[in-house]
Amino acid sequence: MPDLRPPATDLDATVEELAARVHDAWVEHRQRTGWKYGPNRDDENRTTPSLAPYRELSPAERELDRVSVRATLDGLESLGFRVERDASAAPAGIREQTLGEVDHLIARGLPLPAYDLTKRWLAAHPSDVAFRLRNARALRRCGALRGALSVLEELAGLPDEDGEYRGLLAAVHKETFVRSFQRGDADAGDYLRRAQRLYREVFDESQGKKYWHGINAATLAFVLGEEGGARELAARVWDACEAVNSRDDYWWLATRAEAALVLGRFDVAAKAYRDALKIGGERIGDIGSTRHNALLLLDAYGADAPDRRDIEDALRTPAVIVFAGVPIDRDDTVQPRFPSAIEPRVRAAVVERLEHLQAGFGFSGAEPGAEILFIEAMLERRLGVVNVILPWPSSQYVATHVRDRGTGWLERFQGLLGHDDKPAQVHHVVSASLGVGIDSPVYELFARQLSAGLARIHAEALGTEATGLVVTEGRPGVSTGEIDDLVKRWESIGIRVSDDNVIDLSTLTARNARGGAVARRRGNPAAPARGQAVGVKAILFADVEDYSKIPENRLPTFIEYFVGGIAGRMGVKPYRPDSLRRVGDGLLMVFPNVRDAGLCALDLVEWSAGHSEPGPDGETYWSRLGLPRAMRIRVALHAGPVFECMDPLTLGPVFEGAHINYAARIEPVTPGNQVYASEAFAALAASWPAPCNEFGCEYVGRTSLAKKAGEYPLYHVRRRT
Numbered sequence: 001m002p003d004l005r006p007p008a009t010d011l012d013a014t015v016e017e018l019a020a021r022v023h024d025a026w027v028e029h030r031q032r033t034g035w036k037y038g039p040n041r042d043d044e045n046r047t048t049p050s051l052a053p054y055r056e057l058s059p060a061e062r063e064l065d066r067v068s069v070r071a072t073l074d075g076l077e078s079l080g081f082r083v084e085r086d087a088s089a090a091p092a093g094i095r096e097q098t099l100g101e102v103d104h105l106i107a108r109g110l111p112l113p114a115y116d117l118t119k120r121w122l123a124a125h126p127s128d129v130a131f132r133l134r135n136a137r138a139l140r141r142c143g144a145l146r147g148a149l150s151v152l153e154e155l156a157g158l159p160d161e162d163g164e165y166r167g168l169l170a171a172v173h174k175e176t177f178v179r180s181f182q183r184g185d186a187d188a189g190d191y192l193r194r195a196q197r198l199y200r201e202v203f204d205e206s207q208g209k210k211y212w213h214g215i216n217a218a219t220l221a222f223v224l225g226e227e228g229g230a231r232e233l234a235a236r237v238w239d240a241c242e243a244v245n246s247r248d249d250y251w252w253l254a255t256r257a258e259a260a261l262v263l264g265r266f267d268v269a270a271k272a273y274r275d276a277l278k279i280g281g282e283r284i285g286d287i288g289s290t291r292h293n294a295l296l297l298l299d300a301y302g303a304d305a306p307d308r309r310d311i312e313d314a315l316r317t318p319a320v321i322v323f324a325g326v327p328i329d330r331d332d333t334v335q336p337r338f339p340s341a342i343e344p345r346v347r348a349a350v351v352e353r354l355e356h357l358q359a360g361f362g363f364s365g366a367e368p369g370a371e372i373l374f375i376e377a378m379l380e381r382r383l384g385v386v387n388v389i390l391p392w393p394s395s396q397y398v399a400t401h402v403r404d405r406g407t408g409w410l411e412r413f414q415g416l417l418g419h420d421d422k423p424a425q426v427h428h429v430v431s432a433s434l435g436v437g438i439d440s441p442v443y444e445l446f447a448r449q450l451s452a453g454l455a456r457i458h459a460e461a462l463g464t465e466a467t468g469l470v471v472t473e474g475r476p477g478v479s480t481g482e483i484d485d486l487v488k489r490w491e492s493i494g495i496r497v498s499d500d501n502v503i504d505l506s507t508l509t510a511r512n513a514r515g516g517a518v519a520r521r522r523g524n525p526a527a528p529a530r531g532q533a534v535g536v537k538a539i540l541f542a543d544v545e546d547y548s549k550i551p552e553n554r555l556p557t558f559i560e561y562f563v564g565g566i567a568g569r570m571g572v573k574p575y576r577p578d579s580l581r582r583v584g585d586g587l588l589m590v591f592p593n594v595r596d597a598g599l600c601a602l603d604l605v606e607w608s609a610g611h612s613e614p615g616p617d618g619e620t621y622w623s624r625l626g627l628p629r630a631m632r633i634r635v636a637l638h639a640g641p642v643f644e645c646m647d648p649l650t651l652g653p654v655f656e657g658a659h660i661n662y663a664a665r666i667e668p669v670t671p672g673n674q675v676y677a678s679e680a681f682a683a684l685a686a687s688w689p690a691p692c693n694e695f696g697c698e699y700v701g702r703t704s705l706a707k708k709a710g711e712y713p714l715y716h717v718r719r720r721t
Contacts, residue, residue, distance in 0.1 A: 019069050020054040023057070023065050037052065102118055102131075108283065108284055109285035110427075111699075112142060115139060116701050116713075118138060119701040144698035147698055163206065166201065167210075174195040176191045177195065192223065195220055199213045199214070199216040209240070211241055215234070215293075219296060220296075231264075237259045238259045238263070256272050273311055277314055284318055294312075294315055295312075298311065318358055319360060320455050320458050320465070322466050322467070323371065324468075325369060325373075326338050328340060328405060330404060346370060346503065354377055362385070363387045363452075367401050369405075386425075387451075389429075390429065390430070391446065392436070393437050400439055417429055432446045432680075438534075443641055452493065452683075454679070468490045468495045470486070470487060535642065537639065539655075541583075542604060543587070547585040562627070575596035575600050577600070578590050594688075595694070598675075598692060601717060609673045632672030635667070636663050636677070636678075637663070639680050662705075668705075695717055698718060
């Protein structure tokens with residue numbers, strides 16, 4: 001994957017190149033004033049060893065040039081300047097290579113990294129229409145329909161000779177219809193009609209050549225009840241496909257299948273869908289889109305749809321698996337649960353279940369034993385993509401969970417997650433502790449919560465559901481311990497774990513009864529200090545955009561009416577933060593759950609925006625008080641383990657920790673009157689303690705946080721209505 005603007009390595013390389021140029025310029029200046037190279041410094045004869053080429057300087061001398069370059073770049077940034085790469089300076093072919101990579105990621109059902117890639121490119125080349133369209137397509141595949149529509153609205157009016165813009169706009173309208181219909185909105189059908197008109201327009205303009213738009217127009221006409229017109233269009237599409245005859249092209253096969261379904265030729269459609277799937281390969285996202293249209297048609301047919309199951313099976317979405325399993329025992333374990341002797345049998349059982357489930361995406365920890373076996377088995381699958389969630393950084397996890405299981409397991413762990421200069425085989429590694437490395441059971445539970453939530457988010461983007469798979473000792477409701485408790489938690493949030501998806505270790509060993517396994521040793525946990533407790537909380541950080549521009553003499557008014565207004569709303573709302581305090585010009589609130597934090601954040605933004613609307617006299621509520629016309633509040637949300645302490649000064653509860661600071665780093669990059677959330681908040685909002693139905697989290701992309709805190713995935717929080 002071409003890395004367009006990496007936060008560290010690209011900057012380091014640029015600094016090094018500029019440092020060499022600074023040195024060359026200095027050498028040229030010295031030589032013009034009569035200085036020459038000499039082994040020793042001699043001011044009288046004007047000789048110095050520093051006139052050597054940059055590569056021959058000592059490390060200390062090269063570092064001086066680097067310091068000068070970094071100071072210059074920081075100075076430019078502090079003065080409000082930014083450095084952008086000129087599109088014409090990009091290496092030859094990199095644009096086409098990047099476009100291809102984006103298309104590949106979207107087709108594979110990985111729209112989040114595809115969006116990240118388009119966002120990086122557009123940061124340097126904001127006027128690149130092809131990338132803006134792919135940016136919108138990735139957002140649409142992520143389920144962020146409002147975000148996709150916003151991008152497309154910015155492109156309205158530009159030439160669209162190939163119909164790509166209108167086709168994508170139609171797709172957004174089509175999916176908006178599905179959501180509106182599910183909510184029972186009275187105007188849901190309007191979105192479908194807009195989409196159908198756009199698809200038909202592009203198909204007709206192409207004189208039938210763009211058959212993929214034609215089949216969408218036919219399908220939506222059928223769903224709208226225009227059966228005759230739909231079948232007339234489908235017949236034209238079928239003929240257009242026959243004229244091309246591209247039997248090795250996925251979309252050609254999928255289009256023929258859909259045309260046959262509109263025409264009522266169910267047996268032909270089922271076979272054509274299977275043919276498409278055979279060459280679909282890794283195109284999970286494209287298969288999901290095809291399946292979506294097929295289900296729309298089958299629902300429109302209703303009870304008159306024969307062979308529905310055959311068509312659904314032909315387009316089955318690869319399963320999203322959230323996994324947990326017991327670790328392998330050390331050699332000195334007295335009463336083993338998972339002895340090394342049964343590893344081949346456990347592996348075979350995992351492989352069998354993954355094949356039966358048609359697994360495509362996995363979310364798991366990486367402890368030696370069942371979890372590493374799961375990761376290895378997933379990566380051996382043709383469509384296997386694995387995300388690993390660890391409770392703390394990988395290096396510390398090795399010390400607490402991996403090293404005492406032997407060199408073999410350590411090498412397998414490092415081979416999967418990457419080590420030194422070897423890249424990771426897994427798709428993504430998440431650290432629940434933000435790199436702090438606190439060894440606490442709370443972080444292990446938090447990692448499990450993140451795993452389940454991220455699996456649900458990914459499954460929703462693919463239009464399917466997450467499935468649980470565990471390797472444990474005993475059956476659900478019979479066994480005890482962490483895995484059984486986890487299964488209960490999964491099922492409480494809608495992640496089903498069938499009996500077949502519980503691999504029982506007791507059936508794979510010589511004994512059939514569960515023995516009392518000796519508790520495994522767990523490193524040296526750093527227990528919280530006396531009087532402190534660690535728990536997972538939702539964190540809200542907010543401040544007012546351009547607070548510094550409020551006149552000095554109006555600050556008392558700001559405190560009385562703006563801060564006082566927030567205090568008044570907090571008093572009448574059902575949500576109650578565990579802690580609320582002002583931090584400079586900001587507000588920090590800590591909530592017991594993500595639902596309350598999300599609702600409070602949205603309420604604050606809507607209240608602030610409402611008071612910024614002008615009245616009949618053109619004035620706003622704020623301007624009448626002598627404050628800025630629009631008071632735009634920025635709200636950031638995060639969730640994670642925090643320390644709860646007693647503040648010796650106020651004698652009230654106070655929460656501290658890296659996750660508090662992380663929320664504060666999100667707020668400055670949040671647009672005014674918007675709510676942005678971390679990946680952890682989005683994951684918990686999709687799962688723990690129950691999915692939040694009042695609002696949704698739409699993916700924004702990987703964003704550089706304030707104060708050089710790093711680059712992390714962020715989500716836009718919106719009400720579902």
